Structures are given as structure tokens and as C-alpha cells.
Amino acid sequence: MKILIGDDHLLFREGLRRLLEQLHADATFIEAGTFGELIEHCRGDEQFDVVLMDLHMPGWPGFEGLREVHDLQPGTPVVVISASESLSDIRGALDAGATGYIPKSSSVKVMMGALNLVFSGGIYVPPGAITFGADISPRRRPADTAADRGGTYGLTQRQREVLDCLRAGKSNKQIAYELGLSEGTVKIHVTAIFKSLGVKNRTQAVIAAAAMAS
Numbered sequence: 396m397k398i399l400i401g402d403d404h405l406l407f408r409e410g411l412r413r414l415l416e417q418l419h420a421d422a423t424f425i426e427a428g429t430f431g432e433l434i435e436h437c438r439g440d441e442q443f444d445v446v447l448m449d450l451h452m453p454g455w456p457g458f459e460g461l462r463e464v465h466d467l468q469p470g471t472p473v474v475v476i477s478a479s480e481s482l483s484d485i486r487g488a489l490d491a492g493a494t495g496y497i498p499k500s501s502s503v504k505v506m507m508g509a510l511n512l513v514f515s516g517g518i519y520v521p522p523g524a525i526t527f528g529a530d531i532s533p534r535r536r537p538a539d540t541a542a543d544r545g546g547t548y549g550l551t552q553r554q555r556e557v558l559d560c561l562r563a564g565k566s567n568k569q570i571a572y573e574l575g576l577s578e579g580t581v582k583i584h585v586t587a588i589f590k591s592l593g594v595k596n597r598t599q600a601v602i603a604a605a606a607m608a609s
Contacts, residue, residue, distance in 0.1 A: 396422040397441060401433035401448035402476070407499070411447065411476070414503065418510060430454035437467035445513065450477045450484060461491035474513055476506075485521065489598050495519035517564030518601045550591055557584040561597055562604050 396419045402408050408426050415422055425441070427433035431454045437446070446464055456463075464473050472494035477484065480498045488496050495513045497506055498521055509519040550558065553574075560570040567581045574581075589595065592603045 396444045397425070398422050399425045399427065399433065399436055399443045399446045399448075401427040401430065401446070401452060403428050403449065403452040407449075414507065415510070418507065418514065428453070430456065430460055434460075434463065434467070437464055443468055443471050446471055446473045447476055448473065450475055450479055450488065458487045458491040461488060461493060465492050472513055474510075474519070480521070489520070489602065492596065492598065494598065496521060512564065515564055516566065517562075518598050520602060520605070550588065554584050554588050554591070557581065558588055558600065558604050561585070561588070562601050 398415060398419075400408050400411055402411070405428070408428075412424050412426075415424070425436050425443070427436055430452055433446075433448060433452075437443075446468060448461075448464070461473060461475075465471075473492065474495040474497060475488045475493045476497045476499060477488075478499045480500065485496050495509060495518055497509045497519060501509065501521075512519050556574060557570055560573065565573070567578050567585070570576070571578045571581045576584075585597075588600060592600055594600050594603055
């Protein structure tokens, strides 16, 4: 497993590397102390299995930087590990496609659990952010109001089953196998779920689902 760590604090990078070695003893690490260095590594020939990065490190261009990382490393999970716990930063990162947002104030146990979740294909959002899900979840449309009262956003039973699988971090192939569907049918359901929830990606769908369950 190849992991790219971007953070301007050497001590934190070393601590994070030791933590990750407990999860993946065979992992190899590339480190960057500025956003410019991070992007240069992303532009190289290596395809990383995961990118872990801080916000607001030197050269940080805003949340467009996350989108640039995604463009250069397509399909690679990008996880923000930041000292900031503001809902605007969390929402901005998730809207830009982050696979998870882990506050640096998290305990070692919480951080390891969050990283394990991401490595297994899930999405991690701080519990406090989910509590205030209305502030970070995708904007709801007025037409959704009646469906919201039913707690289902107008989803069919099958779509709710697919959404549960999305929350568990399962791929379309895994969902198809588990529910006895073709991958094409799963894609149709996922598209319908996004439309019903008024979201654009799986991260936003998971956040909306958490709000539905609360």
C-alpha cells in the first residue's frame, strides 16, 4: 500500500506514519510539507492507495486543491486530517470530494477506527458534525419536504437497501452481489438516490442518510 501524507508539521507526519504502520505494516510512505510538494507527488507516475492531507498548509489554494488532487489521482481516497473542526471546513472538504474528515484532536483509538473505515471503503465524518447534519448536509429542495416527514426522502424500499450499502462503504459490485442485482441496475438505483436526496456523490448521500437516521 502506498500512502501520501501531506502536512507541514514533521512531528505530526511521523506520528501519523507510526499509526498507519500499525494498520498496514507493509505500507510505503511519501511525505509532503507543502501543498506544492503534495501536488508534485500526485503528478508523478505513482498511483497512491490513499492521500492523507491537512488543510491550510503552505501553498493551500482552498478547496479547489482537493479537486486538483482528485483529478491527478483518480479513484484514490483523499482524507483530510485537520486541526480545524469548523463545520464550514468539514462541509467544504466533503463537498470537494474528501472521503473522510478526521480532526487532529481525535484520540488514537478514534483515528485508527476512522482510518480503518476509510481503508475498507467507508466514509468517516466526525460524530459532532453528523449531530449538526443540517449544517453540513447537502441543501434540501422545497419539493423534498413532504418526503422528509416520512424519513425516507421518497426512496423506494430497494433504494433504501442500496443506500444502506452505500453507508457501509460497499462498491457497486458488492451491492449487486448482496442484493442479487446486476451492476447496471445498481447504478440506476444510485443515480435515483442521488436525485431524490439532491446530492452529487456518495459522500453527500452518506451524510444525508445519517441525517435521515437521526
